[in-house]
Amino acid sequence: MADQPKTVQENRWQRLREYTDARIGLGRSGISLPTQHHLDFQLAHAAARDAVKRPIDWRELDAVMQASGVPALALHSQAEDRNQYLQRPDLGRKLNADSAQQLMRWREQHGAPQVVIVIADGLSSTAVEVQAPKMVQQLLPDIAQLNVQTALLCRVDQGRVAIGDDIAERTGADHLVLLVGERPGLSSPDSLGIYYTFHAGQDSSDADRNCVSNIRPAGLAFAEASRRLCWLMREAAKLGYSGVKLKDDSASDILEAPTHNNFLVPKADG
Amino acid sequence: MASYSFDCYGNRWHFEDLKTLLAKATPLRSGDQLAGVAAESAEQRVAAQMALADVPLKTFLNDLVIPYERDEVSRLIVDTHDAVAMAPVASLTVGEFRNWLLSDAANATSLRKLAPGLTPEMVSAVSKIMRVQDLILVAQKCEVVTAFRNTIGLSGRMATRLQPNHPTDDPAGIAASVLDGLLYGNGDAVIGINPATDSPQAVMTLMKMLDDVIQHYDIPAQSCVLTHVSTHLQAMQKGAPVDLVFQSIAGTEKANKSFGIDLALLAEAHQAALALKRGTVGNNVMYFETGQGSALSANAHHDVDQQTCEVRAYAVARAFDPLLVNTVVGFIGPEYLFNGKQIIRAGLEDHFCGKLLGLPMGCDICYTNHADADQDDMDMLLTQLAVAGVNFIMGIPGSDDIMLNYQTTSFHDALYVRDVLGKQPAPEFDAWLQRMGIFSESGRLSVGDQLPAAFQNTLGHHF
Numbered sequence: 173m174a175d176q177p178k179t180v181q182e183n184r185w186q187r188l189r190e191y192t193d194a195r196i197g198l199g200r201s202g203i204s205l206p207t208q209h210h211l212d213f214q215l216a217h218a219a220a221r222d223a224v225k226r227p228i229d230w231r232e233l234d235a236v237m238q239a240s241g242v243p244a245l246a247l248h249s250q251a252e253d254r255n256q257y258l259q260r261p262d263l264g265r266k267l268n269a270d271s272a273q274q275l276m277r278w279r280e281q282h283g284a285p286q287v288v289i290v291i292a293d294g295l296s297s298t299a300v301e302v303q304a305p306k307m308v309q310q311l312l313p314d315i316a317q318l319n320v321q322t323a324l325l326c327r328v329d330q331g332r333v334a335i336g337d338d339i340a341e342r343t344g345a346d347h348l349v350l351l352v353g354e355r356p357g358l359s360s361p362d363s364l365g366i367y368y369t370f371h372a373g374q375d376s377s378d379a380d381r382n383c384v385s386n387i388r389p390a391g392l393a394f395a396e397a398s399r400r401l402c403w404l405m406r407e408a409a410k411l412g413y414s415g416v417k418l419k420d421d422s423a424s425d426i427l428e429a430p431t432h433n434n435f436l437v438p439k440a441d442g
Numbered sequence: 443m444a445s446y447s448f449d450c451y452g453n454r455w456h457f458e459d460l461k462t463l464l465a466k467a468t469p470l471r472s473g474d475q476l477a478g479v480a481a482e483s484a485e486q487r488v489a490a491q492m493a494l495a496d497v498p499l500k501t502f503l504n505d506l507v508i509p510y511e512r513d514e515v516s517r518l519i520v521d522t523h524d525a526v527a528m529a530p531v532a533s534l535t536v537g538e539f540r541n542w543l544l545s546d547a548a549n550a551t552s553l554r555k556l557a558p559g560l561t562p563e564m565v566s567a568v569s570k571i572m573r574v575q576d577l578i579l580v581a582q583k584c585e586v587v588t589a590f591r592n593t594i595g596l597s598g599r600m601a602t603r604l605q606p607n608h609p610t611d612d613p614a615g616i617a618a619s620v621l622d623g624l625l626y627g628n629g630d631a632v633i634g635i636n637p638a639t640d641s642p643q644a645v646m647t648l649m650k651m652l653d654d655v656i657q658h659y660d661i662p663a664q665s666c667v668l669t670h671v672s673t674h675l676q677a678m679q680k681g682a683p684v685d686l687v688f689q690s691i692a693g694t695e696k697a698n699k700s701f702g703i704d705l706a707l708l709a710e711a712h713q714a715a716l717a718l719k720r721g722t723v724g725n726n727v728m729y730f731e732t733g734q735g736s737a738l739s740a741n742a743h744h745d746v747d748q749q750t751c752e753v754r755a756y757a758v759a760r761a762f763d764p765l766l767v768n769t770v771v772g773f774i775g776p777e778y779l780f781n782g783k784q785i786i787r788a789g790l791e792d793h794f795c796g797k798l799l800g801l802p803m804g805c806d807i808c809y810t811n812h813a814d815a816d817q818d819d820m821d822m823l824l825t826q827l828a829v830a831g832v833n834f835i836m837g838i839p840g841s842d843d844i845m846l847n848y849q850t851t852s853f854h855d856a857l858y859v860r861d862v863l864g865k866q867p868a869p870e871f872d873a874w875l876q877r878m879g880i881f882s883e884s885g886r887l888s889v890g891d892q893l894p895a896a897f898q899n900t901l902g903h904h905f
Binding site: 188196197198213258355 | 475476616617620625659777810817838841858886890891901
């Protein structure tokens, strides 16, 4: 077989990927992306798009919630479907009439809970399907150790972060713990976030929330996420507030000093 | 305040004021629907465009979409308007102005002289009755040249921002992306990092790092760490090497307040950066970013359509002689620009409107994963903006920003534009690329199996 002319120029500096997940050193065909890297990108984008658009399958989470023995409700926002959810952020922040009624009845029978855990699909059904069941299993015993009772679990279809405020106000919960599928990145379509608010209500804003982000196998581990949340809950109960004023010192130990320096200049320069 | 009406197909369409007319005349986009200001039917939209075409340009000087007393951006627009510069088009309506722009009367010289005579609302209005090819054709006539350590915006050239973001600001991770970008011929507009943290210490470390690289390789380019303007002021006071001062800006006083800025703060930072005198071939020291929907997302749009709000942000930019103005067109999400079609049109409108106002417009041609858009849409907008003469685009490894979680143009994408349209980098940077052996004498990328010598000397031990 005759030798084919070389059509892909590879990049020697590709090995610098040990320092970053950025798509460096991809090489080129002419001046364009080689086929393999082009299709790798298309696959990553397809996974991220599916994570946004695919209707969520709640079965595994439902099983976990049922086994936990904590009362659970299935709620829905005012956004009827994904298209409306994406175009009307305001509707994804409010419960529909049926869900509001369910909560009202629940509160009449049980009174205000200390802790309510809300699981909303958000922008990644993949993240919620894959991470939320394990996250809930981790959280329930950890929160119980704080001597507060998780009295209610709510899962919400077509829900945004602020729908937790609606739920907290209607139930009168002290602590709102909201799990949500985060906006999927190309390299992280399965990332779950936790938003925590003390005494949340309709007038809560982003400044009242604390966030534990990037919970996924290649990111933050379940146990560490739970540890940070419990720290926030303890501090908020002591101080009487959550949010930007509650400085998250729990995370300081993971902001490590960089292990590698700027190798582009000799040491004498820098 | 006048109201407007138009008769077509036996229907009489009524528009209660100028901002309503502008909003109803705007091509469909989700942000205006979210705000409740969009046209309610396709026919109403065109009726509004027809009524708008009959509005004299001078009307926009008297009938303000946001009152003079209530908004410092309105005051800036009115107080800096140059009536003499407006003379060639002063008697025209919006529809006649479109004809004038398309005619031979509009060329690089006459458009440059006209710019101070135009207000954002005039420019926004005419863009609403233009097709994509009109937006491209007229923008291509404009030439807006700015300079710092190189010259950006010359005809036949297109610059790139090298965007080496890293989720934890790791120096080695950033260095890896900087190297990748330089070896693909990117970085003349600016080597600009979006930092993961706003802490002044971390930001100053990054400023020093980029400055070290630029000095060591003697790169005719400028650096920027895209942090808040007040952090830039702190850094400059502490002697950090600040080339360009960055800030996100919007088109209303209230929206700017939500960004923590006002015109006085921008002026203070502008003066501080000028005093450093770090430019070698020019002294444009500001880098602004904008994007349709920012005023609405801050609930600060005063029922003005999102595109008119965007063009008002260019009036803010214009007051500070920027090196770069970047419309980050698809970043904000589908609730403002729903799909590829809306993103493409918005990018071309922003570029056209900015250029007409005399600004060095670039575009972050981008999308998020919850928008209905993909690489094909970005290729269309990239090609169209390059034909329209966009001053600069972004460059990132493989289109994937691992810090901000969105997709923008890649280092390879700029090379595509150089190949199909013959666009070269800024002349000073072009010469450096050839000197370093990154580009050949004919301007083609020539990095092969060996690293260029200057990089091999520093990096030899890595390979």
